[in-house]
Amino acid sequence: MIPIGDTDFGVYGRGNIISDKYKTGHFWSWNMAxxxxxxxxxxxxxxxxxxxxFSNYSTCYFNTRHPTANDDDIDAIYYGLGAYIKDPFFNGMWEISGDWSPYKGYNxxxxYIGYGVKF
Structure with missing residues (x-):
């Protein structure tokens, strides 16, 4: 989280790589938020x-869809909520968050659970 000037607001960014095996093969994807x-x-x-x-395959997360379906679930948008919580013992922050997509009813x-330190 990067503070915005002298306000109480901050900007957040996250990127993660996903390597998974789907019903029709292996795929890589990149989730950005x-x-x-x-x-x-x-x-x-x-x-x-x-x-x-973003993916090199026609899926990202929705393993409930039929493997021959024409749906490109890579078009899905994810909405998330979470929080950073200060670690009382070290100079770091825990991140606990989740996201969800209503895309075509796949849900x-x-x-996400992570730990960050300042450097």
Whole structure:
């Protein structure tokens, strides 16, 4: 989270690589999300995100779709919520967040748990 000037808001960005095996083969994808957070205090920063998946295959997450379907679920947009929570023992922050996509009723979901340190 990067603070925006002298405000209590910040800008958020995340990228993750996914390697998975689908019903019809192996694929790689890249999920990117951007968002904003609000600094409630030094210990808790809630955030909201919007994300998109890019893939070399016609799927990203929706393993419930039929393998011969023509749906390109890589067109899905993901909406997420989460928070950064300060670690009371070290100088870092835990990230706990999740995202969901209503795309064509597949209800793709992800959970993210991470730890970051300042350097």
């Amino acid at each position: 951007v968002g904003a957070g609000y600094y409630l205090n030094d210990s808790v920063i809630p955030l909201a995100t919007v994300g998109k998946c 793709g979901m992800s959970l």
